[in-house]
Amino acid sequence: MIIRKPQVLVSESDLDLRIIKRLERYARICYKSEQRMGEDYNPRFLRSILERGHESVIEHEKITALFVVDRGISHEIVRHRIASYSQESTRYCNYAQDKFGNEITVIEPFFLEREAYRLWEEACLTAEKNYMQMLSMGCTPQEARSILPTCLKTELAVTYNIREWRHFMALRCTPAAHPQMRQVAIPLLLLFKKKLPILFEDIEFDPDFDQQHYAEVLVTDDLFVPLV
Numbered sequence: 001m002i003i004r005k006p007q008v009l010v011s012e013s014d015l016d017l018r019i020i021k022r023l024e025r026y027a028r029i030c031y032k033s034e035q036r037m038g039e040d041y042n043p044r045f046l047r048s049i050l051e052r053g054h055e056s057v058i059e060h061e062k063i064t065a066l067f068v069v070d071r072g073i074s075h076e077i078v079r080h081r082i083a084s085y086s087q088e089s090t091r092y093c094n095y096a097q098d099k100f101g102n103e104i105t106v107i108e109p110f111f112l113e114r115e116a117y118r119l120w121e122e123a124c125l126t127a128e129k130n131y132m133q134m135l136s137m138g139c140t141p142q143e144a145r146s147i148l149p150t151c152l153k154t155e156l157a158v159t160y161n162i163r164e165w166r167h168f169m170a171l172r173c174t175p176a177a178h179p180q181m182r183q184v185a186i187p188l189l190l191l192f193k194k195k196l197p198i199l200f201e202d203i204e205f206d207p208d209f210d211q212q213h214y215a216e217v218l219v220t221d222d223l224f225v226p227l228v
Helices: 018-031 042-051 055-060 071-075 114-136 141-147 162-172 178-193
Strands: 002-004 008-009 062-070 084-087 105-107 151-160 214-218
Touching: 008 178, 018 042, 018 055, 018 214, 042 055, 055 162, 062 071, 062 105, 062 162, 062 178, 071 151, 071 162, 071 178, 105 151, 114 141, 151 162, 178 214
Parallel strands: 002 105, 008 214
Antiparallel strands: 008 062, 062 151, 084 151
16 A cells, blocks of 8 residues: 655646736726737736626636545545546556556545554555455456545546636635645645736635645646656
8 A cells, every 4th residue: 555645736838927918818808908918917907807806807717737635635626616627537447457556545644643543544454455355356446446445546637717726725725624625725826826926816825734734736747747
Protein backbone atom coordinates (compact mmCIF):
# COMPACT_ATOMS: atom_id res chain seq x y z
CA MET A 1 0.00 0.00 0.00
CA ILE A 2 1.24 3.45 -0.94
CA ILE A 3 0.47 6.40 1.34
CA ARG A 4 0.87 9.78 -0.33
CA LYS A 5 0.00 13.43 0.12
CA PRO A 6 -2.53 15.30 -2.06
CA GLN A 7 -1.43 17.42 -4.98
CA VAL A 8 -2.87 19.87 -7.53
CA LEU A 9 -1.56 20.49 -11.04
CA VAL A 10 -2.49 23.47 -13.23
CA SER A 11 -1.48 24.25 -16.78
CA GLU A 12 0.65 27.37 -17.18
CA SER A 13 -1.37 28.40 -20.24
CA ASP A 14 -4.54 28.56 -18.13
CA LEU A 15 -2.89 31.11 -15.86
CA ASP A 16 -1.83 33.52 -18.60
CA LEU A 17 -2.69 37.17 -17.99
CA ARG A 18 -4.17 37.34 -21.47
CA ILE A 19 -7.26 35.82 -19.85
CA ILE A 20 -7.84 39.14 -18.11
CA LYS A 21 -7.25 41.08 -21.32
CA ARG A 22 -9.84 38.98 -23.13
CA LEU A 23 -12.34 39.35 -20.30
CA GLU A 24 -11.98 43.12 -20.47
CA ARG A 25 -12.65 42.99 -24.20
CA TYR A 26 -15.80 40.91 -23.69
CA ALA A 27 -17.03 43.19 -20.91
CA ARG A 28 -16.53 46.36 -22.95
CA ILE A 29 -19.02 45.10 -25.51
CA CYS A 30 -21.72 45.89 -22.96
CA TYR A 31 -20.69 49.55 -22.85
CA LYS A 32 -19.32 49.83 -26.39
CA SER A 33 -16.10 51.18 -24.91
CA GLU A 34 -13.64 49.03 -26.86
CA GLN A 35 -11.80 52.14 -27.99
CA ARG A 36 -10.67 52.73 -24.41
CA MET A 37 -8.60 49.56 -24.29
CA GLY A 38 -4.85 50.03 -24.13
CA GLU A 39 -1.90 47.73 -24.74
CA ASP A 40 -2.37 46.24 -21.28
CA TYR A 41 -5.56 45.42 -19.39
CA ASN A 42 -7.21 48.01 -17.15
CA PRO A 43 -7.41 46.49 -13.65
CA ARG A 44 -9.84 49.16 -12.42
CA PHE A 45 -12.37 48.34 -15.15
CA LEU A 46 -12.65 44.61 -14.44
CA ARG A 47 -12.40 45.12 -10.68
CA SER A 48 -15.32 47.52 -10.73
CA ILE A 49 -17.42 44.99 -12.63
CA LEU A 50 -16.70 42.28 -10.07
CA GLU A 51 -17.39 44.65 -7.18
CA ARG A 52 -20.84 45.32 -8.64
CA GLY A 53 -21.52 41.59 -8.85
CA HIS A 54 -21.66 41.46 -12.66
CA GLU A 55 -19.85 38.12 -12.81
CA SER A 56 -21.49 36.70 -15.93
CA VAL A 57 -18.69 38.33 -17.94
CA ILE A 58 -16.01 36.13 -16.36
CA GLU A 59 -17.83 32.94 -17.37
CA HIS A 60 -16.20 33.34 -20.81
CA GLU A 61 -12.85 32.01 -19.56
CA LYS A 62 -11.99 28.76 -17.78
CA ILE A 63 -9.20 27.02 -15.87
CA THR A 64 -8.58 23.27 -15.67
CA ALA A 65 -6.83 21.72 -12.66
CA LEU A 66 -5.87 18.14 -11.91
CA PHE A 67 -6.61 17.22 -8.31
CA VAL A 68 -4.92 14.24 -6.68
CA VAL A 69 -7.06 13.74 -3.58
CA ASP A 70 -8.99 11.07 -1.73
CA ARG A 71 -12.40 9.94 -2.94
CA GLY A 72 -14.19 11.70 -0.10
CA ILE A 73 -12.84 15.09 -1.17
CA SER A 74 -13.57 14.32 -4.82
CA HIS A 75 -17.22 13.76 -3.85
CA GLU A 76 -17.33 17.30 -2.48
CA ILE A 77 -15.62 18.77 -5.54
CA VAL A 78 -18.15 17.28 -7.96
CA ARG A 79 -20.97 18.93 -6.03
CA HIS A 80 -20.12 22.04 -8.06
CA ARG A 81 -22.45 21.66 -10.99
CA ILE A 82 -21.25 24.19 -13.58
CA ALA A 83 -18.26 22.10 -14.52
CA SER A 84 -16.64 19.32 -16.49
CA TYR A 85 -15.04 16.37 -14.72
CA SER A 86 -12.90 13.39 -15.73
CA GLN A 87 -12.10 11.05 -12.84
CA GLU A 88 -10.10 7.89 -12.26
CA SER A 89 -12.66 5.08 -12.28
CA THR A 90 -12.66 2.28 -9.74
CA ARG A 91 -14.96 0.36 -12.09
CA TYR A 92 -12.23 0.03 -14.72
CA CYS A 93 -8.97 0.49 -12.79
CA ASN A 94 -7.71 -2.83 -11.46
CA TYR A 95 -5.21 -2.06 -8.71
CA ALA A 96 -3.86 -5.60 -8.83
CA GLN A 97 -2.24 -4.76 -12.18
CA ASP A 98 1.46 -3.99 -12.55
CA LYS A 99 0.84 -0.39 -13.65
CA PHE A 100 -0.57 0.29 -10.19
CA GLY A 101 2.24 -1.59 -8.46
CA ASN A 102 -0.18 -4.36 -7.46
CA GLU A 103 -1.35 -2.24 -4.55
CA ILE A 104 -3.74 0.54 -3.68
CA THR A 105 -2.74 4.16 -3.04
CA VAL A 106 -4.35 6.16 -0.25
CA ILE A 107 -4.17 9.82 0.75
CA GLU A 108 -2.65 10.52 4.14
CA PRO A 109 -5.09 12.03 6.69
CA PHE A 110 -2.69 14.63 8.09
CA PHE A 111 -4.89 15.33 11.11
CA LEU A 112 -4.66 11.83 12.60
CA GLU A 113 -2.06 11.14 15.28
CA ARG A 114 -0.59 8.08 16.94
CA GLU A 115 -3.26 5.50 17.79
CA ALA A 116 -5.87 6.97 15.44
CA TYR A 117 -3.34 6.90 12.60
CA ARG A 118 -2.43 3.30 13.43
CA LEU A 119 -6.08 2.25 13.30
CA TRP A 120 -6.56 4.07 9.98
CA GLU A 121 -3.51 2.41 8.43
CA GLU A 122 -4.56 -1.01 9.72
CA ALA A 123 -8.03 -0.60 8.22
CA CYS A 124 -6.57 0.43 4.84
CA LEU A 125 -4.24 -2.57 4.77
CA THR A 126 -7.13 -4.89 5.57
CA ALA A 127 -9.22 -3.35 2.77
CA GLU A 128 -6.32 -3.74 0.34
CA LYS A 129 -5.79 -7.39 1.31
CA ASN A 130 -9.46 -8.27 0.93
CA TYR A 131 -9.77 -6.30 -2.33
CA MET A 132 -6.90 -8.26 -3.86
CA GLN A 133 -8.35 -11.53 -2.59
CA MET A 134 -11.74 -10.76 -4.10
CA LEU A 135 -10.08 -10.09 -7.48
CA SER A 136 -8.18 -13.36 -7.26
CA MET A 137 -11.49 -15.15 -6.59
CA GLY A 138 -12.90 -13.81 -9.87
CA CYS A 139 -14.65 -10.64 -8.76
CA THR A 140 -14.47 -7.76 -11.22
CA PRO A 141 -12.88 -4.44 -10.18
CA GLN A 142 -16.33 -2.83 -10.03
CA GLU A 143 -17.45 -5.54 -7.63
CA ALA A 144 -14.33 -5.57 -5.47
CA ARG A 145 -14.28 -1.77 -5.19
CA SER A 146 -17.16 -1.95 -2.70
CA ILE A 147 -14.64 -2.46 0.13
CA LEU A 148 -12.12 0.18 -0.93
CA PRO A 149 -11.71 3.01 1.61
CA THR A 150 -12.90 6.59 1.19
CA CYS A 151 -9.28 7.71 1.49
CA LEU A 152 -8.39 5.88 -1.75
CA LYS A 153 -6.37 8.16 -4.03
CA THR A 154 -8.20 9.45 -7.07
CA GLU A 155 -7.20 11.79 -9.89
CA LEU A 156 -9.79 14.28 -11.04
CA ALA A 157 -9.52 16.77 -13.91
CA VAL A 158 -11.73 19.76 -13.05
CA THR A 159 -12.74 22.51 -15.46
CA TYR A 160 -14.63 25.53 -14.13
CA ASN A 161 -15.23 28.89 -15.66
CA ILE A 162 -13.75 31.76 -13.65
CA ARG A 163 -17.04 32.55 -11.97
CA GLU A 164 -17.37 28.98 -10.69
CA TRP A 165 -13.74 28.96 -9.49
CA ARG A 166 -14.55 32.05 -7.41
CA HIS A 167 -17.60 30.27 -6.01
CA PHE A 168 -15.55 27.14 -5.31
CA MET A 169 -12.84 29.09 -3.48
CA ALA A 170 -15.33 31.15 -1.48
CA LEU A 171 -16.83 27.91 -0.11
CA ARG A 172 -13.86 25.57 0.09
CA CYS A 173 -11.21 27.82 1.65
CA THR A 174 -13.16 28.77 4.77
CA PRO A 175 -12.82 27.32 8.28
CA ALA A 176 -16.11 25.47 7.71
CA ALA A 177 -14.63 23.41 4.86
CA HIS A 178 -13.25 19.93 5.45
CA PRO A 179 -9.56 20.13 6.47
CA GLN A 180 -8.45 18.03 3.49
CA MET A 181 -10.43 20.29 1.20
CA ARG A 182 -8.70 23.35 2.64
CA GLN A 183 -5.43 21.46 2.22
CA VAL A 184 -5.78 21.62 -1.58
CA ALA A 185 -8.05 24.64 -2.09
CA ILE A 186 -6.10 27.25 -0.12
CA PRO A 187 -2.70 26.81 -1.84
CA LEU A 188 -4.49 26.69 -5.21
CA LEU A 189 -6.27 29.95 -4.37
CA LEU A 190 -2.93 31.51 -3.42
CA LEU A 191 -1.56 30.53 -6.83
CA PHE A 192 -4.59 32.06 -8.53
CA LYS A 193 -4.16 35.24 -6.49
CA LYS A 194 -0.54 35.46 -7.61
CA LYS A 195 -1.13 34.73 -11.29
CA LEU A 196 -4.56 36.32 -11.83
CA PRO A 197 -4.89 38.84 -8.98
CA ILE A 198 -7.77 40.89 -10.40
CA LEU A 199 -9.99 37.81 -10.52
CA PHE A 200 -9.21 36.34 -7.10
CA GLU A 201 -7.73 39.03 -4.86
CA ASP A 202 -10.98 39.53 -2.92
CA ILE A 203 -11.52 35.85 -2.06
CA GLU A 204 -10.80 35.20 1.62
CA PHE A 205 -9.40 31.99 3.12
CA ASP A 206 -8.77 30.42 6.51
CA PRO A 207 -5.59 32.16 7.76
CA ASP A 208 -5.24 29.74 10.65
CA PHE A 209 -4.84 26.65 8.49
CA ASP A 210 -1.27 25.45 9.07
CA GLN A 211 0.82 26.06 5.95
CA GLN A 212 2.91 22.97 6.62
CA HIS A 213 -0.13 20.93 5.56
CA TYR A 214 -0.67 22.77 2.25
CA ALA A 215 -0.80 20.38 -0.69
CA GLU A 216 1.87 20.73 -3.35
CA VAL A 217 0.61 22.82 -6.28
CA LEU A 218 2.54 22.41 -9.51
CA VAL A 219 2.43 24.53 -12.67
CA THR A 220 2.59 22.28 -15.72
CA ASP A 221 2.39 22.13 -19.47
CA ASP A 222 -0.95 21.48 -21.15
CA LEU A 223 -0.64 17.74 -20.50
CA PHE A 224 -0.02 18.15 -16.75
CA VAL A 225 3.69 17.46 -17.05
CA PRO A 226 5.40 19.63 -14.38
CA LEU A 227 7.60 22.39 -15.73
CA VAL A 228 11.29 22.26 -14.80
